[in-house]
Amino acid sequence: MLLQKTLTKSNKTDLYLDLAELTSGLLLVGFLWTHMLFVATILISQDMFNSLSEFLDKYYLSYVGIPFIVVVALFHFVIAGRRIPTRMQEQRIVWQHAKMLHHTDTWTWVFQTITGMAILVLAGIHVWMVTTGWPIRAVNSAHRMESFWWFYLVLLIVGEYHAGFGIYRQFVKWGWFPRKPIGYVTKAITAIILVLGLAAMFVFVQLGGAL
Amino acid sequence: MADRELTFEVFRFNPQKPEIQPYLQTYKLNETTGMTIFIALNRIREEQDPSLMFDFVCRAAICGSCAMIINGRPRLACKTLTNTLPNKIKLFPLPVFKLIGDLSVDTGTWFRHMSLKTESWVHTSKTFDPKAQEERMDNETANKIYEAERCIECGCCIAGCATANIRDEFLGAAGINRVARFMLDPRDERTPAEYFEVVGSEEGAFGCMGLMACDDNCPMELPLQMQLAFVRRKIAAIGLGYKPKKGIKLA
Ligand code: HEM
Ligand code: SF4
Ligand code: SF4
Ligand code: FES
Numbered sequence: 001m002l003l004q005k006t007l008t009k010s011n012k013t014d015l016y017l018d019l020a021e022l023t024s025g026l027l028l029v030g031f032l033w034t035h036m037l038f039v040a041t042i043l044i045s046q047d048m049f050n051s052l053s054e055f056l057d058k059y060y061l062s063y064v065g066i067p068f069i070v071v072v073a074l075f076h077f078v079i080a081g082r083r084i085p086t087r088m089q090e091q092r093i094v095w096q097h098a099k100m101l102h103h104t105d106t107w108t109w110v111f112q113t114i115t116g117m118a119i120l121v122l123a124g125i126h127v128w129m130v131t132t133g134w135p136i137r138a139v140n141s142a143h144r145m146e147s148f149w150w151f152y153l154v155l156l157i158v159g160e161y162h163a164g165f166g167i168y169r170q171f172v173k174w175g176w177f178p179r180k181p182i183g184y185v186t187k188a189i190t191a192i193i194l195v196l197g198l199a200a201m202f203v204f205v206q207l208g209g210a211l
Numbered sequence: 212m213a214d215r216e217l218t219f220e221v222f223r224f225n226p227q228k229p230e231i232q233p234y235l236q237t238y239k240l241n242e243t244t245g246m247t248i249f250i251a252l253n254r255i256r257e258e259q260d261p262s263l264m265f266d267f268v269c270r271a272a273i274c275g276s277c278a279m280i281i282n283g284r285p286r287l288a289c290k291t292l293t294n295t296l297p298n299k300i301k302l303f304p305l306p307v308f309k310l311i312g313d314l315s316v317d318t319g320t321w322f323r324h325m326s327l328k329t330e331s332w333v334h335t336s337k338t339f340d341p342k343a344q345e346e347r348m349d350n351e352t353a354n355k356i357y358e359a360e361r362c363i364e365c366g367c368c369i370a371g372c373a374t375a376n377i378r379d380e381f382l383g384a385a386g387i388n389r390v391a392r393f394m395l396d397p398r399d400e401r402t403p404a405e406y407f408e409v410v411g412s413e414e415g416a417f418g419c420m421g422l423m424a425c426d427d428n429c430p431m432e433l434p435l436q437m438q439l440a441f442v443r444r445k446i447a448a449i450g451l452g453y454k455p456k457k458g459i460k461l462a
Contacts, residue, residue: 015450018417018443083420090377097306097376100283105423106373173421175440 017079024076025170029163031069033193036160040196042203046138053136062136070127077120084113108165115162122155138207145201146208156197164190215242215298219255221263222303225312235301236260248288248302249277252314265314272430275365278305279314285367287430305370318366325386329409331393334401352397359392359438361431368425368435380414384425384435387416391438394445403449416446 042049056062085094098106129148133140145152168186172179217240224233238255249270256263268274270289277288280303282296293300308316325331368384369375375383382390390410393399410416419439426436 012411012450014412014417015447017413019447085377093376094373097373100280100303101371101424102283103371103422103424103427105421105427109373109420109422169421172423172436173419173440174444175437179423179426179436 017082020075021079022170022174024072024079025166027072028069028076029167031072032159032163033189036193036197036200040200042138042141042200042207043196046207049138049141057135066127066131073120073123077116080116084117109169112162112165112169115158118158119155119162122151122158125151126155138204142204142208145204149201149205152201156194156201160190160194160197164193216240217242217251217293218299219251220299220301221255221314223263223313224310225264226310227312242293246293248279248281248286248291248293248300251293251300252288252302263314264312266316273363275318275363278318278365278367278370278430279303280305280370285370285428287365287367290430305366307369307372307375308366316366318364321366321369322364322385325382325389329382329386329389329393330401331389333393333396333399334405335398336400346398348397352395355395356392358434359388359395362388362433363431365430367428367430371424371428373422373424374418374420378413378418381418382410382415384419384429384433384439386410387419387442388433388435388438390415391442394442404453407446407449407453410442411446411450416443419443 038052041052053062056065085091094110098110129144130136133144164186168183171177171182171186219238219240220235221238222233223236225231238259240251240254243250247270249267252263252265252267256265265277265279265288267277267289270277272287272290275287278285279288280286280301281288281291282301285305302314304310304314304316305318308318308321311317362385364385366385372381372383375381387410390406393401394406412418416439421439423436425439426434429435
């Protein structure tokens with residue numbers, strides 16, 4: 001035993017960190033999937049999209065929700081980010097290990113950390129663009145989407161990947177359900193959300209072009 | 212399948228002779244019926260190169276000493292048939308464990324450290340009476356304990372685990388499975404708080420990132436995901452309800 005380790009022995013810190021990781025992950029995935037369903041209301045009609053957005057504004061849900069999610073995301077970045085191998089040698093070990101093992105779940109974890117860091121940057125830009133172009137209305141979104149569709153395409157794929165495999169991993173770690181079915185279910189949901197997202201993007205870009 | 216010529220690329224390094232850099236040595240061998248990596252390695256050592264180092268004892272997937280990286284995956288040499296592999300077979304020693312030389316590693320020290328750290332013995336206040344009849348245990352409990360006991364300490368789950376590869380102190384699936392085994396055992400009188408002390412940290416239950424390389428590579432097919440998750444849930448529940456004693460402060 002070493003003095004510095006004996007005196008700082010964690011007690012319950014690691015437990016709280018793990019629970020914080022679980023909670024922040026679940027909240028973010030819940031948010032992202034809801035968000036994509038909201039965006040997909042454009043597939044029904046512009047009015048539908050606008051009235052949903054107005055409804056969220058009217059009851060201050062946007063004004064509470066957006067800062068809340070930003071805080072949760074930053075929190076998640078710090079908590080889940082503690083697992084990122086940050087030292088150069090750890091990086092080299094992990095890459096070498098993943099290449100050697102030819103193992104799906106190990107590779108998906110490597111991409112989990114990469115997509116996570118990408119989201120930090122991309123989602124930051126996205127939130128900034130939306131809040132400075134307030135309010136959210138079909139017309140505004142269509143303009144953004146038409147000019148920056150490539151940006152949104154990347155964010156959509158990266159975000160869905162991270163959320164889909166992230167929630168799969170949480171279920172695997174906590175073992176509430178067997179592993180295989182959970183894999184199918186999370187992949188199916190991710191596929192549905194991706195299709196909805198792509199369809200919504202397509203409609204927005206068309207709309208932007210027609211304006 | 213018959214008459215295949217197999218090409219083995221084998222990791223060679225002897226820590227006793229650090230002046231010779233690690234290198235891959237190629238051996239060629241004709242495949243025979245029912246050949247395992249264990250048989251192939253023995254033939255190479257007998258017929259081609261007596262200096263090749265590797266471990267085995269039981270050649271029947273019982274002792275756990277022949278685990279190595281076979282074409283990228285941690286597996287038992289004695290349980291891996293060459294006819295399940297392509298013509299080219301790459302062999303490396305297991306990572307994480309101390310390298311003895313070539314394909315041979317010291318898993319014993321690691322597992323002993325793990326056993327001590329998890330206090331792998333039944334903690335009981337009863338004194339053993341050799342004349343008394345053995346205490347009874349219901350079949351279901353006995354089977355659950357047996358499921359965890361089947362671990363042969365081969366180290367495949369540790370070598371395959373990215374976390375164990377970068378975090379020296381991580382107990383890995385074998386260690387957490389070991390704790391599960393004692394948690395299930397009604398004879399063990401350890402309190403929940405004592406179990407929390409053993410695995411309630413990132414060196415134990417909360418260090419696992421859920422990569423499942425252990426679950427996918429255990430040659431004994433232990434239900435490692437379920438064991439890891441069982442301990443994680445149990446330890447989290449204990450932790451939420453228990454007050455550790457206040458420590459002293461340096462400053
Ligand atoms: C702010 C940028 C983000 C970063 C840097 C980040 C980083 C990470 C990292 C490194 C992990 C792996 C943790 C581990 O293996 O234990 C992870 C897991 C996860 N992430 Fe993110 N992430 C970010 C944003 C998000 C967002 C927006 C969502 C929701 C859509 C999300 C959902 C998840 C989930 C559910 C997990 C699994 C957590 C677990 O295993 O307990 N993350 N993230
Ligand atoms: S599930 Fe946990 S113990 Fe198993 S390989 Fe992954 S990180 Fe390691
Ligand atoms: S749990 Fe499986 S892979 Fe791990 S040491 Fe035991 S037998 Fe080997
Ligand atoms: S030699 Fe004993 S397990 Fe392979």
